[in-house]
Amino acid sequence: MDPKELHSVLPHNALQEMKLAFEHQDFVAAAENIKRSLVSLDDIPLNVAVTGESGSGKSTFINVLRGLGDEEEGAAKTGVVETTVVATPYFHPRHRNVVYWDLPGIETASFKPSEYLELVKFHQFDFFFIIGSERFRNCHIELAQAINAMGKKFYFVRTKIDADLNASRRLNPRNYNEEQILTQIRENCIKGLFAGGILCPRVFLLSSFELEKYDFCLMQTTLERELPSHKRHVFLLSLPNIYTQALKMKSEAFKNQIWKHALASAAKAALPIPGLLPGSDIDYLVKVMKEYKGAFGMDQTSLAHLAQTFDKDISELRSVVRSQLTLQEITWELVESLLKRRELTAAALMVTQYAAGTVPMLGSVAAGGVAFGTAFWLLYSFLTDVAEDAGRVLSKVLENTCQY
Numbered sequence: 547m548d549p550k551e552l553h554s555v556l557p558h559n560a561l562q563e564m565k566l567a568f569e570h571q572d573f574v575a576a577a578e579n580i581k582r583s584l585v586s587l588d589d590i591p592l593n594v595a596v597t598g599e600s601g602s603g604k605s606t607f608i609n610v611l612r613g614l615g616d617e618e619e620g621a622a623k624t625g626v627v628e629t630t631v632v633a634t635p636y637f638h639p640r641h642r643n644v645v646y647w648d649l650p651g652i653e654t655a656s657f658k659p660s661e662y663l664e665l666v667k668f669h670q671f672d673f674f675f676i677i678g679s680e681r682f683r684n685c686h687i688e689l690a691q692a693i694n695a696m697g698k699k700f701y702f703v704r705t706k707i708d709a710d711l712n713a714s715r716r717l718n719p720r721n722y723n724e725e726q727i728l729t730q731i732r733e734n735c736i737k738g739l740f741a742g743g744i745l746c747p748r749v750f751l752l753s754s755f756e757l758e759k760y761d762f763c764l765m766q767t768t769l770e771r772e773l774p775s776h777k778r779h780v781f782l783l784s785l786p787n788i789y790t791q792a793l794k795m796k797s798e799a800f801k802n803q804i805w806k807h808a809l810a811s812a813a814k815a816a817l818p819i820p821g822l823l824p825g826s827d828i829d830y831l832v833k834v835m836k837e838y839k840g841a842f843g844m845d846q847t848s849l850a851h852l853a854q855t856f857d858k859d860i861s862e863l864r865s866v867v868r869s870q871l872t873l874q875e876i877t878w879e880l881v882e883s884l885l886k887r888r889e890l891t892a893a894a895l896m897v898t899q900y901a902a903g904t905v906p907m908l909g910s911v912a913a914g915g916v917a918f919g920t921a922f923w924l925l926y927s928f929l930t931d932v933a934e935d936a937g938r939v940l941s942k943v944l945e946n947t948c949q950y
């Protein structure tokens with residue numbers, strides 16, 4: 547650490563304040579706990595758009611998702627002539643706050659992506675189903691690219707598989723091979739999307755009339771499983787700034803208080819045993835370090851909770867943590883061994899000398915001064931490591947939720 551950095555972590559006003567206040571002050575546990583807000587996913591609205599060509603089966607698909615027959619009350623209107631002309635919301639029967647939006651169909655011949663996207667107010671949707679029937683078309687790529695460009699996700703659903711298979715069976719009864727046709731259709735869609743720059747397209751083949759066949763079950767389970775992650779994704783999209791800022795603010799707030807803790811822990815150390823803190827002060831440091839871990843959600847309980855919230859294995863979160871100390875249990879013995887480390891003594895002396903420039907008393911009570919520097923350096927490096935690791939863990943969680 548160079549003196550410039552030292553100045554930023556132990557600024558002049560802090561030293562001035564130290565001069566006046568030589569007594570212990572409890573530090574303010576400031577910033578709110580991000581994790582607590584991350585858990586209330588149920589309250590996050592999710593607007594799911596169902597888009598695609600006119601007549602591809604969008605409205606039928608929404609009825610199927612909601613478990614309604616086309617003619618039941620509350621079902622979306624379907625038909626052989628163009629039926630959906632304005633975006634219409636339909637609520638998910640089980641998931642509170644999930645709304646499927648039945649969008650007007652795309653006219654493939656005259657499709658102008660930008661006009662369509664503006665007309666249906668594409669931005670208001672959180673994720674998309676692109677419904678395609680018959681051939682894979684350019685408009686599918688254009689929709690996929692537009693969704694991608696907005697940083698949102700989509701599933702591509704190829705409907706009316708029953709019709710494709712019936713037609714093939716009729717045309718080519720002797721060589722009819724259902725598996726082969728399904729593979730061809732699937733590959734055609736994936737290749738088309740891939741060619742349009744979509745790296746990992748999610749494609750489901752289904753018939754809204756034969757739900758027990760093809761990919762409907764897979765799609766349902768995927769959706770049930772991924773809806774919460776879509777919600778998290780939506781939520782987290784609005785979060786990066788908030789959480790990085792919160793982490794930063796929290797870390798700053800704690801850093802500003804380090805000198806007080808260092809002082810408190812050194813208060814009893816004005817004893818003639820240079821650099822060695824008495825046991826009671828180690829207890830104090832243990833308490834502060836545990837508080838840091840808790841405040842950044844890096845203690846065992848918080849990590850387990852975070853992992854559970856995001857359906858992750860705790861080992862995945864642990865794997866991005868760089869400092870061993872972040873994951874270790876903070877005990878008296880651990881802190882004692884840390885205080886004896888050579889590099890800590892050297893850094894501590896530097897801090898003490900620097901602080902004594904403004905607060906001569908620190909220099910005059912040698913043992914207290916060294917103890918102050920030691921505690922300061924220990925807390926400072928520990929806090930820095932824990933805050934950085936917390937950032938990594940949250941990025942990991944965010945990264946995983948983004949790529950569902």
Ligand SMILES: Nc1nc2c(ncn2[C@@H]2O[C@H](COP(=O)(O)OP(=O)(O)OP(=O)(O)O)[C@@H](O)[C@H]2O)c(=O)[nH]1
Nearest residue numbers: 600601602603604605606624625629630651706754
């Ligand atoms: N064979 C077959 N027909 C389907 C399937 N899904 C929908 N259809 C039929 O396709 C026609 C159009 O379905 P809709 O659900 O109204 O299509 P849409 O995309 O909402 O149409 P617009 O609102 O006009 O854009 C209807 O006659 C449906 O019964 C399917 O999986 N298989």
Ligand SMILES: [Mg+2]
Nearest residue numbers: 604605629630
């Ligand atoms: Mg419709």
